[in-house]
Amino acid sequence: MQILRPINSNDFAAFKQIAIESGHGFTSLPVDNDLLQEKISRSERSFAKQLNKPFDEGYVFVLEDSETGEIMGTTAIEAAVGMQIPLYHYHLGKTVHHSRTLGVYNTVDILSMCNDYTGCSEICTLFLREPFRKGLAGRFLSRSRFVFMADHETRFAQTVIAEMRGVSDNNGRSPFWQWLQEHFFSIEFPQADHLVGLGDKVFISELMPKYPIYANLLSEQAQAVIGQVHEKTKPALKLLEKEGFEHRGYIDLFDAGPTVEAKLSNIRTVQHSVVAKVSIHSNISGQARAISNQGLTSFKATFTDKCSYDSTTKTLSIEPCVAQALGLETGDSVRTFTL
Template identity: 40%
Template sequence: MLIVRPSRLSDLAQVERMASASGAAVHTLPAHRDKLFEKISASVHSFDAEVDVYGEESYFFVLENTATGVLHGTSAVVAYTGFSEPFYVYRNDIIVHASRALKVHNRIHVLTLSHDLTGDSQLCSFYVDPELAKTHYPRLLSRARLLFAAQHPERFADNMMSFLPGVSDATGRAPFWEGVGRKFFGIDYVQAEYFTGVKEKTFIAELMPHYPIYVPLLSDEAQQAMGQVHPGSRVPFNILLEEGFEADNYIEIFDGGPVIRAKRENLKTIQQSKVIPTRRGRQMAGEVWYLVSNTAIHRFRAMLLQLPAQLPDVLTLASQVADALELDDDDEIRIVPM
C-alpha cells in the first residue's frame, strides 16, 4: 500500500537517494545532505506548529510503500515564498519605442527581474521514481498536498505557484542560461542551480542585471527555450495544468522554464474535495479512483482508493485502510475523485 505522509528525519538517507536521482535542475531538492536535513527538520517543526497566519512554514511529503518502508517520491509546499530570502522571477513586459518623425511604433518584448510572486505559496520538490511515472501515484503525490491545503487553508496563501525546470540537454547545457545568465555569472547552468539550492540567494541580486533584457537581442535558441518545460518534468507539469494552474506572465530566471500560478480557491482539489464521516467495516467495491486523506496535521496521511461513483453519507472503510490513514473510530476524511 502506497501512502503520502509528512517526512521525518529517519527518511534522510532515502530522500538523499531521490535527490541525487532528480538531477541538479530541481534545486528545491538539492543532493546535499545538510540542506536536506534542514529541509526535513523545518518541515517537522512546521507540521507540529500552531499556525493562525501562514509564514515561514514548509511542508515536505514523501510517498511510502508501507509494506516495505521504501520511499518512492517527494513533494513539498512552501507556505510563503520569499519569507526569509529573496525570490526572483523574470516578468514578461512590453516596452514601446516610437518615433513620430520616422513613423515607427514598436512594441518590444523585455524581461524584467521581479519580486511579484513573493508571498505566494509554492509547490515544489516534486520527484517520483521513474517506474511509477505512468501510474496514478504521481497525481496522488502532487495533489495530496492540495488536500492538506484544503483542510488547513489558514496555513497557505490565497495564490499558489510553481515553476518547472526549463530546457536543458543531457550535459546540463541550458540555452536560456547560455543566452543570459552565463554572461553575468560566468559559470555553468548546473553550478548555478546547485548554488541556488545550497547557498544564500544574495548572489542572484549581486550578479543578475537589474535593467530590462530586450528579448529580440537574445539568440533564437534562447528565445525558443523561454517558457518551455524540460521533457523530464512533463508529468508534474501536466498534473498541475489539469488542476487549474495556468502559465502566468513569468519565467524562471536561470533556465527560462515556465512559472504557473492559480488562485488556491480555484484549484480542482480545493473546490471538489469534501469531508465525510467514516466507520470501520466491510468496504464497498467500486470503479472510481479517489484521492483520500485524513484531516490531521502532523499525522496527515493520503492514499488512493477505488470506491463507488455514488458515495454514501457515511463511508465504510476496511480496517487496514483505516489503519493506513491513521483513523480513529468515526473520524472524518477528505475525499476527491481522480
C-alpha cells in the same frame, strides 16, 4: 498500499537518493547532506508549529509503499516564499517603440527582474522515482498537496505558485543561462543552480542585470526556451493546468522555465473534494478515490478503490485495511476526491 505522510529523520537516506535521481535543474533538491537534513528538520518543526497565518514554513511529504517501506517519491509545500530569502523572477512584458514621423511601430518583449510572488505559497519538489511512474501514483502525489492545504487553510496564502523546471540538456546546460553567463556571469549553470539550492542567492542581486533585458537581443536558442519546460516536467505541468494553474509571464532567472499560479480556493481538487464521515465495512469496492485523514503531524493520505462514497449521507465506506493504514475509526472525518 501507497501512503503519503510527513517526512521524518529516518527518511534521510531515501531522500538523498531521490535528490541524486532528480538530476540537474531540480533546484529544491541539491545533493548536499547538510541541506537535505535541514529540510527534514525544518519540515518537522513546521508541522509542529501552532499557526494562524503563514510565514516561512516548509512542509515535506514522502510517498511510501506500506508493504515494503520503500520511499517512492516526495513533494513539498512552502507556506510563504521570499520572506527570509528574496525570491526573484523575470516577468515577460512588452514595450512599444513608435515614431509617427518615420511610420515605425515596433512591439518588443522585455524581461524585468521582480519579487512579485513574495508571500505566496509554493508547491514544489514533486518527484516520483522512475520505477513507480505508472498508474495513479503521480496524479495522487500532485493533487494530495491541495487537500492538505484545504484542511489547513490558515497556514497558506491564497495565491499558490509552482516553478516548473526549464529546458536544459543531459549535462545540465541551459540555453538561457548560457546567454546570461556569456554577458554577466563566469560560472556554469549547474554551479549557479547548486548555489540557489543551498539558499545562497546573494550573487543574483550582485551580478544580475539591473535593467530590463530586450528579449530579441538574446540568442535564438535562449529565446526559444523562454517559458518552456523540461521534457520530464511536461506531465507535471499538464496536471497543474488541469487544476486551473496559469502562466502569467513569470519565468525562472536561470533556465527561463515558467512559474504558474492559481488561487487556492479555485484549485480543481479543492473545489471538488468533499469532507465525509467514515464507515468501516468489509468487501467494499467502487471508483478509485484519494482519501486524507485531515491530520497535521499525523497526516496520512492514500488512494484506493476499496471504498464507496454516498453523496446523500456524505459517508465514505472503506475497508478495514484502509482505515488501519490511515489511523481511522468509524465516525472520523476525512477529505476525499475521485482520481
